[in-house]
Each structure stands twice: as structure tokens, then as C-alpha cells.
Amino acid sequence: MKKIFYFLVFLVSFCLHAKESYYILIEPKFSGFSGSEDILTFHQGLEEARNKLLKIPKEKRVLYAFARFSELFLIWAPLSETEIVIQHEVFGHGYRIRDFGSHFAKVKKYKINTPSPYGSGGGATYYTFGENYTSFQETATSIAGVEATATLANRLKMKWLQSLRLDPLKAFLYLQAQQDLTSYIYTLNDSPIFSNEGHDIESFLFWLNNTYYNDLLKKQTLKKSALISLVDPYTYYSILSVFYYIFSGKDFKIPMINFKNIKYLPSLRLGLAPFGLEYYLENFFSYENRAIYSYLKIGKHNNKVFWGMGFDFPQIYKTKKTALGFRLDSFLQPKIYYKSAMFTFENVQIGYDEKDLKKFTFGSSLLLTLEQKLSKKFSFYTQAGYKTKGFIQSFPLREDIVFRVGFGLNNF
Numbered sequence: 001m002k003k004i005f006y007f008l009v010f011l012v013s014f015c016l017h018a019k020e021s022y023y024i025l026i027e028p029k030f031s032g033f034s035g036s037e038d039i040l041t042f043h044q045g046l047e048e049a050r051n052k053l054l055k056i057p058k059e060k061r062v063l064y065a066f067a068r069f070s071e072l073f074l075i076w077a078p079l080s081e082t083e084i085v086i087q088h089e090v091f092g093h094g095y096r097i098r099d100f101g102s103h104f105a106k107v108k109k110y111k112i113n114t115p116s117p118y119g120s121g122g123g124a125t126y127y128t129f130g131e132n133y134t135s136f137q138e139t140a141t142s143i144a145g146v147e148a149t150a151t152l153a154n155r156l157k158m159k160w161l162q163s164l165r166l167d168p169l170k171a172f173l174y175l176q177a178q179q180d181l182t183s184y185i186y187t188l189n190d191s192p193i194f195s196n197e198g199h200d201i202e203s204f205l206f207w208l209n210n211t212y213y214n215d216l217l218k219k220q221t222l223k224k225s226a227l228i229s230l231v232d233p234y235t236y237y238s239i240l241s242v243f244y245y246i247f248s249g250k251d252f253k254i255p256m257i258n259f260k261n262i263k264y265l266p267s268l269r270l271g272l273a274p275f276g277l278e279y280y281l282e283n284f285f286s287y288e289n290r291a292i293y294s295y296l297k298i299g300k301h302n303n304k305v306f307w308g309m310g311f312d313f314p315q316i317y318k319t320k321k322t323a324l325g326f327r328l329d330s331f332l333q334p335k336i337y338y339k340s341a342m343f344t345f346e347n348v349q350i351g352y353d354e355k356d357l358k359k360f361t362f363g364s365s366l367l368l369t370l371e372q373k374l375s376k377k378f379s380f381y382t383q384a385g386y387k388t389k390g391f392i393q394s395f396p397l398r399e400d401i402v403f404r405v406g407f408g409l410n411n412f
Contacts, residue, residue, distance in 0.1 A: 020044075020159035021314075021410035023381055027403060029098040032148030032394035034404055035091025036155040039083050040170075041409065046079070047169050058249030068246045072168070074117075080173035081115035084149060084180065085123040092148030093125040096141050099396050104137060104338075105129035124198065135211045135350040136274050136336045140397060142203040143272040146181040150271065151394040153177035154293070157234055157284055158314070161291035164263065166252040168245035171238040178235055181270060185226040188219050204272060210350055212302045212357060217276070225277055231268040262287050273391050275334040276301030278308070290315045302357060306333040308392070314369055325369040327385075329392050335359045336390070336397060363388035365395060371408050379408035 022041040025034040056067050089110050097105045111124040127141075156174050160166055184201050201222070209216045234254075241252035256263040263286040271278040278299040285292035293312040298305065308331030317324040334357065342351035367385030374380055383404040387395055395402065 019163040019165075021162060021408060022159070023406055023408050023410075025381070025404050025406035027405070029095060029396075030091060031095050031099075032087065032091045032144075032151040033155070034406075035087055035095070035148065036152040036394075037406075039087055039091075039152065040156060040159065043079070043083060043170060043173065047167075056249060060247060064249065065246050068249060072172070072242060072246065076169050077172045078115040078118060080170070080176055081121055082112065083173060084152070084176045085112050085115075085121070087148050087152050087177070088145035088180065089123045089125045092145035093127070093141060095148065095394070096144035096397075097125075097127050099398075100137055103130070104133050105141070129347070131344065131347060131349075132338075132340070133348055134338055134341065135207045135348055137338070138348050139204055139207040139211065140274045140336070140391070142200050142207065143274070145200055146184055146272060147393045149177040149180035150269070153234075154282075158291040158293060158312075160234075160254060161263075161284055161286040162289050164254050164256070164286060164289075166234075166237050166241045166254050168241040168252060171241045171245075174238050175235060178232060178269070179229060181272065182226045182229045185222055188223070207348075207350075208274075208276065210345070211352065212275070214354070215302045217301070222277070225279075226270050228279060229269040233265055233267060256286065271297065271393065273299065273306075273333070274336055274397075275299075275306065275391075278306075290318070302334070304334060304358060304360070306360070307331065308333065310392075315371075321373040323369075323371040325371075327367040327369070327383075328364070329366075329387075329395075330362075330364040331390055331392065332360055332362050333390055335361050338398075361388075361390055363390035365392055365402070367402055377409060379410060381406050381408040 022044050023037040024041055025037045027034045056071065057064055089112065094107050094110065097107050105127055106129075108126040108128060111126070113120050113122050115121045125145075129137075153174055156170060156177065184199075188199065188201055205217060205219065205222070237252060237254060244250065244252045254265070256265045258264075265284050267282045267284065269280045269282065271280055276299050278297045280295055280297045283294045285294075291314065294310065296307070296309045298307045300306070308329065310327065310329035312325075312327040314325035314327075315323045316326065337352060337356065339349075341349040342353075344350065365385060365387035367383050369383045370381070372380045381404075383402070385402050387400055387402055389397070389399045391397060
């Protein structure tokens with residue numbers, strides 16, 4: 001992790017001159033949030049290096065269009081696939097296991113395959129766990145990969161809201177991140193004979209259904225629910241941006257709903273939680289080139305309705321040298337247990353009393369953000385706060401202090 005951090009500092013300090021804010025972040029367990037920021041900064045750094053070394057004229061000629069097509073599909077698409085796999089495995093599954101602690105589970109190794117069209121693509125996380133590992137933890141580990149890629153898609157949209165332009169060289173990165181869960185669900189094998197061995201969603205369904213044994217979630221229900229994630233304007237804008245770039249060489253200006261000085265664009269998506277499905281209504285705002293995000297989520301499983309909401313305003317107060325912001329989340333959801341169950345299956349604690357499964361917890365999280373400009377290129381960035389017990393994507397499951405620190409390289 002340290003080598004990656006130092007390389008990022010070198011790369012972006014040498015060539016980054018972006019219109020959006022980019023960050024190099026570290027935190028104790030490297031969540032999907034810090035992983036997203038570091039991956040996006042790395043990607044942007046490569047774009048800036050490419051702009052210095054290779055410039056394809058923005059002309060509508062067949063030769064230049066073919067060059068841009070080749071660049072997208074032979075360089076940026078494979079790069080994006082690798083970045084998605086790293087986010088999914090290292091900052092998704094890996095983070096959730098690190099979040100539990102070595103007392104419960106430990107990562108043995110990661111496997112990152114060569115991306116298509118140069119290789120088979122994909123990857124895997126290999127880990128071990130002890131006898132105190134619960135079905136709730138296994139469910140949370142199974143969904144952690146798509147949880148992290150959803151976070152990456154969110155952070156990328158927050159950057160696009162600053163410039164109000166969609167970068168076509170990140171279009172494949174967004175499409176794979178935003179629709180990672182959808183594509184994963186639709187690779188499920190419906191056959192009762194041939195299992196989806198090693199498949200995250202298959203594992204999620206198995207452990208969820210064996211935890212909440214009175215309310216079974218079926219594959220067909222999951223596939224129908226996943227279609228809600230297609231109600232996302234940014235997905236179609238990303239596709240359009242690819243064609244627009246190929247034929248013009250330009251970025252794609254994001255169409256949004258205007259309310260005087262505020263621009264707005266909603267989105268829907270499906271999310272997975274250790275206790276069931278969650279449906280998100282996401283709201284993205286741009287105010288004076290500052291990104292604002294809010295969401296409302298709701299779900300029902302085991303005959304119980306659960307919900308959550310959040311608001312993220314990274315730069316609510318801003319001067320020439322200082323920016324202050326916050327993120328607030330709250331939720332009402334079923335309890336997640338770390339305690340021993342009635343029996344074990346495949347060395348996992350499983351079988352909880354129905355009374356325990358019907359218990360709910362109300363919780364929240366509050367993070368405060370400070371960004372202080374140090375020079376023309378750099379700013380100091382820190383985010384700190386506290387979270388109660390419960391599930392929020394890319395956050396600790398248990399009660400914990402959240403602390404992130406790093407550098408900003410931005411359009412301050």
C-alpha cells in the first residue's frame with residue numbers, strides 16, 4: 001500500500017492539472033472510499049501523462065476517429081477493467097475482511113487476471129476464517145466487491161458534477177462500476193444441478209437464505225430487482241460519450257435539470273445488504289461547481305421494512321484556501337450478529353433465533369471534512385467522524401471512528 005501511495009504522489013504531482021478534485025487518501029483499513037479516490041487519481045494521472053505524450057487532433061476525420069476508437073478499446077477499456085477488479089477485490093472483499101479483524105478472518109492472497117482482450121480478465125480474493133465467523137459476516141464479505149464498485153461509481157459522478165462534463169476516457173470505468181452488480185446478477189446460473197462455485201451473488205443468496213430461513217430470496221426475484229439499476233442517466237450518457245469522443249474528440253457535456261443556480265439529476269439502483277435487498281433513490285446536485293449528493297434507500301425482508309438516508313456536501317463552506325464539508329447518514333435496519341449461533345455449517349456460525357432476526361437497530365454516521373490549500377498543486381485533506389453499529393456501504397460494520405487523510409490535487 002505504501003509503494004502505491006508514493007507512486008500516486010509522484011505521478012499526479014508531475015502531471016495533474018484536472019478541472020475536478022482528485023485525492024490521494026490513506027486510512028487504517030483502506031475502504032472502498034479511499035480505494036475509489038486513489039484509483040480515480042491514478043487514472044486521471046495517466047490521462048494527463050497521455051495528454052503530454054500523445055495528442056490526437058480533435059478533427060472529424062476517419063483516421064483520427066479510428067485512432068480514438070483504438071485508444072478507447074485497446075488502452076482505456078482494459079485499464080478500466082483492471083481498476084474495477086482491484087477495487088472489487090482489494091478495496092471490496094479485502095476491506096470487509098480487514099474490517100472484521102484477523103480474529104475472525106484473514107486474506108491469504110488476491111488474484112488479478114490480465115484484462116480482455118489481452119487475457120481472461122476477472123480476479124479473486126482468497127481468505128481463511130475461524131470458528132467464530134458468522135453467516136452475517138460471510139454475507140457481508142460476499143457483497144463487499146459490488147459494494148466497493150458502487151462506491152467508485154458514486155465518487156466518479158461527484159467529480160463529473162464539478163466540471164459538468166463526462167470524461168469519455170473514464171466512461172468504461174463508470175459503466176463497469178455502476179453496472180457491476182447488475183452484470184454479476186445476470187451471470188447467475190439458474191440450473192439446480194450446476195452450481196455457481198465461487199460466485200459472489202450465489203454465496204450471498206445461500207447465506208442470506210440460510211440466515212433468514214423464513215423468507216427465501218429467489219434468483220429470479222433478484223434478477224428482476226436488478227433492472228432498477230438501468231434507470232441511471234449517467235449509464236446512457238457514458239455510452240453516448242464514447243461515440244461522441246470517437247467522432248469529435250471532445251468531452252460530453254452532461255444534460256441536467258436546472259433550478260436557477262442548481263443543476264440536478266436523479267438515479268435509481270439496487271444495493272445488497274447483509275440482511276436483504278436495498279433500493280436506492282440517488283440525487284446528484286451541482287451548485288457553483290460543487291457536488292452534492294443525497295440518497296434514500298428502502299428494503300423489505302423477513303417481513304420487516306428497513307430504510308436509510310444520507311447527505312454528502314464535501315464543500316458546504318469554501319474560500320480561496322479552505323473548504324469545509326460533511327456527510328451524514330442514518331438508518332433503521334435489522335441487527336447484524338457476531339455472536340455464536342445454534343450450530344455451524346462449513347465452519348460458519350449459523351442458525352439464529354427468530355426473535356433475534358426480528359430485532360432492529362437505529363444508527364447514524366457523521367463525518368466532517370477539511371481541505372486546506374498548501375500550494376498551487378496541493379492541498380491537505382482530512383475526513384474524520386464516528387459511526388454506530390450497522391451497515392453503510394464502504395463503512396465499518398461495527399461502531400467505529402472513521403479517519404482518512406491525504407493530499408488533494410484539485411481545481412480549488
